[in-house]
Amino acid sequence: MGNTPSSRGEDSNWKSDARYAMESGVFCVICGGPFDMEGDVYNIDPKEERYRWLFNFRLLGSPEHVLEHKVTSEEVDLINTSRSEDVFLSEPAWFSMTGCGYIRVGGDAYGGDAWFDALCDDSDADTLFPLHDVCIKISCRIIDNSKANRTDIAQLPALTVLNRVLQTRFRANAHAPFEMRNDILDLCAIWEEYLPRSVIGLTKLEWWGGEYEKYYANPLNVPDITSFALGVLKASPNRKHFDDCIPATTRAPHSLERLPPELLDQICNYLPATSVITLHRVSKTLTHNVPLDNTFWRNSLLNGSLLPHIWDFDKSELGTPAFETFSDWKIVAKLLAERRFPISGRDRRLEDIPNGLWNRCRIWSIMEEAINLYFLDTPHKHGSNGAIDIPYQHSLPEHDETLIFGDLDAVTPR
Numbered sequence: 001m002g003n004t005p006s007s008r009g010e011d012s013n014w015k016s017d018a019r020y021a022m023e024s025g026v027f028c029v030i031c032g033g034p035f036d037m038e039g040d041v042y043n044i045d046p047k048e049e050r051y052r053w054l055f056n057f058r059l060l061g062s063p064e065h066v067l068e069h070k071v072t073s074e075e076v077d078l079i080n081t082s083r084s085e086d087v088f089l090s091e092p093a094w095f096s097m098t099g100c101g102y103i104r105v106g107g108d109a110y111g112g113d114a115w116f117d118a119l120c121d122d123s124d125a126d127t128l129f130p131l132h133d134v135c136i137k138i139s140c141r142i143i144d145n146s147k148a149n150r151t152d153i154a155q156l157p158a159l160t161v162l163n164r165v166l167q168t169r170f171r172a173n174a175h176a177p178f179e180m181r182n183d184i185l186d187l188c189a190i191w192e193e194y195l196p197r198s199v200i201g202l203t204k205l206e207w208w209g210g211e212y213e214k215y216y217a218n219p220l221n222v223p224d225i226t227s228f229a230l231g232v233l234k235a236s237p238n239r240k241h242f243d244d245c246i247p248a249t250t251r252a253p254h255s256l257e258r259l260p261p262e263l264l265d266q267i268c269n270y271l272p273a274t275s276v277i278t279l280h281r282v283s284k285t286l287t288h289n290v291p292l293d294n295t296f297w298r299n300s301l302l303n304g305s306l307l308p309h310i311w312d313f314d315k316s317e318l319g320t321p322a323f324e325t326f327s328d329w330k331i332v333a334k335l336l337a338e339r340r341f342p343i344s345g346r347d348r349r350l351e352d353i354p355n356g357l358w359n360r361c362r363i364w365s366i367m368e369e370a371i372n373l374y375f376l377d378t379p380h381k382h383g384s385n386g387a388i389d390i391p392y393q394h395s396l397p398e399h400d401e402t403l404i405f406g407d408l409d410a411v412t413p414r
Helices: 017-024 049-055 063-069 133-147 158-172 204-208 225-234 261-268 273-280 284-289 294-302 321-326 329-336 355-376 401-405
Strands: 057-061 103-107 112-116 129-132
Touching (some): 057 158, 129 158, 133 355, 158 355, 273 284
Antiparallel strands (some): 103 112
16 A cells, blocks of 8 residues: 554444444445444434435355355345356345344346345355445446456456455455455555545544544536546646657667657547556657647546546536637646645645545546455456557556656656
8 A cells, every 4th residue: 555554543342333334344345434323422413315326235256166155944036236257246135233134136027026145254155245336346347447457358248357356355355354354455555644444444533523424425417527636727727748858769760650640649649548548658759749738638628538536527628729729737636646645745636536536536546446456366368459469467457647748758768
């Protein structure tokens, strides 16, 4: 994570409902949120629309092991909504703190119901993960974004990859203390410079202070994301970016460098933003022929190819000609690329970030880290690049600002 865990003072005998839910295995292992809330304790009204996403969840697992976690004897025709034989995704599930502690799937509308023991530790079988619908969708977006550069898994459904990632983490955490065994993504971690990694890490004082609101904000539906971006644009006046520090090349152009700039422009229109940035940095000639000007940063941000965690801007509001010339889109993109926000010392333009976007960035960071670690442990296979013979390299990590937004002198072109 890049920081040292904090040792904040806390009542060792106190645990929040979210912490109890984690230890009991009835929480979302991705975001740390529960599936039911005791509203009268922290002045939460579970019936409010903004909290409804916390109640919408399903079970994810391996089809061949699902029935091993079923605790009821009645035969039920379970429906796999994943439409894949490689992974099981249940219909909407249900849980209540006042119930038996198991998770119910189905009902009369589905031909009967079944009860399951989720996150059950069985060395001979894969477990079942209860996950919010919203967290599943965000995780699949991350996986689809990563699959573009992984030819060995390109054909696998994102849900299949998600199940493999989580099963791997669950098995690796099997020897952890009992109360921490379900925390497969380090959601209990606490850091000096940042808020806790999940709601599970909040102190009693933070709970009573309402800090849970950030963690319980819907990360998928952020209605004020465009108005927030407008504020950042207005506070980021344009400044000129010059490439004059790059000296002219002393050798004859070759390969792609020989293409006319007009043709390079057409090629770049079909490439993701990170590939254009890589092409820009291949050589001094391409640095000049593939400019990363204000228009590039604006278009890449609005079409979603630059920052995959932001896909829901209202382009009709942000894409006006006035903003195209007035605002510094590279600076705006760099600010919006942030995934983690320090408690103090952050850029003032990010002070009013919507809770929903803050929560989306938090969940994205957690899953992006887990998925990248899984891919590092999975052998990578790739084929020939065809007619354009460029040495293979991993795509630019979207969370690495130095690689994406770093000044040109940070990467010396040939």
